[in-house]
Amino acid sequence: EVQLVETGGGLVQPGRSLKLSCVASGFTFNNYWMSWTRQAPGKGLEWVASITNSGGSTYYPDSVKGRFTISRDNAQNTLYLQMNSLRSEDTATYYCTRGSSLHYWGQGVMVTVSS
Amino acid sequence: DVVMTQTPPSLSVAIGQSVSISCKSSQSLVYSDGKTYLHWLLQSPGRSPKRLIYQVSNLGSGVPDRFSGTGSQKDFTLKISRVEAEDLGVYYCAQTTHFPFTFGSGTKLEIK
Numbered sequence: 001e002v003q004l005v006e007t008g009g010g011l012v013q014p015g016r017s018l019k020l021s022c023v024a025s026g027f028t029f030n031n032y033w034m035s036w037t038r039q040a041p042g043k044g045l046e047w048v049a050s051i052t053n054s055g056g057s058t059y060y061p062d063s064v065k066g067r068f069t070i071s072r073d074n075a076q077n078t079l080y081l082q083m084n085s086l087r088s089e090d091t092a093t094y095y096c097t098r099g100s101s102l103h104y105w106g107q108g109v110m111v112t113v114s115s
Numbered sequence: 116d117v118v119m120t121q122t123p124p125s126l127s128v129a130i131g132q133s134v135s136i137s138c139k140s141s142q143s144l145v146y147s148d149g150k151t152y153l154h155w156l157l158q159s160p161g162r163s164p165k166r167l168i169y170q171v172s173n174l175g176s177g178v179p180d181r182f183s184g185t186g187s188q189k190d191f192t193l194k195i196s197r198v199e200a201e202d203l204g205v206y207y208c209a210q211t212t213h214f215p216f217t218f219g220s221g222t223k224l225e226i227k
Contacts, residue, residue, distance in 0.1 A: 047216035061215035100211045102154055105163040
């Protein structure tokens with residue numbers, strides 16, 4: 001059974017940093033692209049970042065480019081999202097997803113950016 | 116960026132009825148490999164999104180065949196035949212052909 005378990009969320013002040021983790025199980029992790037997608041409270045879905053199987057290429061929307069960094073450790077079956085210079089508009093539930101076709105989603109982790 | 120226009124924003128339907136949701140993209144979603152990376156997701160209340168249909172018309176594993184997807188290029192439709200109570204939630208279309216990946220604004224399905 002495919003499982004994606006996100007951790008690392010919480011309350012953080014504007015301008016500070018936070019790092020999310022997603023531990024994957026039930027599939028061969030290094031065979032798949034991985035992504036992060038977020039959902040602000042009561043709002044729709046917004047893609048945040050993607051990374052190729054090997055980690056050699058990464059992709060971001062303009063809203064987070066230069067502030068967020070996606071990475072992975074294929075030996076540990078773990079995906080990361082390093083979030084710097086956080087803003088109030090980054091407040092959201094962050095989901096780890098498998099593949100570029102959004103096949104599997106984790107349960108999500110809440111990030112609140114507030115002073 | 117590809118804009119995904121999803122309609123209607125909400126639907127109220129009786130059990131057993133059929134419904135359709137439209138999703139139109141601002142540019143063609145056909146990738147250079149010839150495939151179209153348009154997907155449909157359902158977010159049930161309080162849950163993570165779940166992918167129902169991938170690449171326009173392919174049913175996800177375990178998804179009832181009451182769900183079907185059609186369309187091409189820039190115009191896509193999700194149809195739910197014989198709606199059941201468990202189908203309530205918000206439906207999203209999503210494209211992963213072009214970066215940045217983008218989503219429709221969602222269609223909230225309520226049961227009468």
